[in-house]
Amino acid sequence: MKLYQVRKGQFVFYENELYKVYSINPLARKSVHMYRVKDMEQATGKADELTYHRPQHMDSFMFYGKRYTLREDREPEVDGFVLVTKPDPEPMSHYGLNEFEKVDQLEGKTVLTSRQNIIKRKEFIVMSDGMDEGARDISYQNPEIVTEDQLEADRRLERKLSREQEIQPNIGDIYLNLHDGSRSMVVAVVEDDVYLGHGEKFPIRELLNSDHWTLVYVNTDFVL
Known part of the structure; x- marks a missing residue:
């Protein structure tokens, strides 16, 4: 279904890949700001270029280099992820549509x-690790036009992001704020603090909290 009115948080297909809308600027020609779910790469587009997707049970996709399957028939686990599809926040909570949230405690x-x-x-x-049997891969809107080179690139991406998640911040590294889409460069590291x-x-x-920030550029020229 093509979109003509876009809402922050929606899952959409853009250029055949799965994205999430994080901001809308109605005054811009390309008013929809998105990030690609598999690697947080940002993009801008117009509403009529997007195809809406409502995430549902047994959808499977890669979220920042790791494969998950959405399961309504499983219960959350501590340190696992959930996807908020029907947000109804309490007054002191701050989350919206299709937020990725990491479970800290079960109550x-x-x-x-x-x-x-x-x-x-x-x-x-619940976001279950891996691709479960019978799941629908929604990484691409039309899997039939995905080339073997693209699939191999996805496999390399998964390996690359897995390594990057183990890297400590260095001067010149760039991090993406997952909540407002802004990017910030590390300019100093002093003891246990980063500027x-x-x-x-x-x-x-x-x-290094993957719920708040994502590393999008590693400065290999400067190592602490």
């Missing part, structure tokens, strides 16, 4: 996430 039928959000069971689908180009200071452990 009956609700979960407390690593971002301190309390999410009710009816609001999310970003726009002036913010964080503990290193917060920058």
Whole structure:
């Protein structure tokens, strides 16, 4: 289904690949700002270039280099991920449509996430590791036109991102903020703190939190 009105958080297909909308600028010619779910690569497009997809049970896709299957028939686990498909946040919670949330604690039928959000069971689908038997791969809108070279590139991407997630921040590395789509460069690392180009200071452990930040560029010319 083509989109003419776009909502933040929607899953869409753009140029045959799965993206998520993170911002809309109605004054721009290409008003829809997205990131590709498999690697967080950003793109901009127009609403009529997109095809809407509503995530559902047994959909499978790669999220930042790792394969998951959406399961309504499984219960969340600590340190696992859930996808918020029917957001109904409490007053002190901050999340929206199709947020990726990491489970920190289980509290009956609700979960407390690593971002301190309390999410009710009816609001999310569990993200099960791997591609389960009978799952539908939604990484591409039309798998028939995907070349073997693209599939091999996906396999290389998975290996590359797996290695990068183990890397400590270095000066010149660039991180993507998963909540507002902004990018920031590491300009200093002092003991257990990291300083970003726009002036913010964080503990290193917060920058390495995959729920908040994603490494999108590794500066191989400078190693601490």
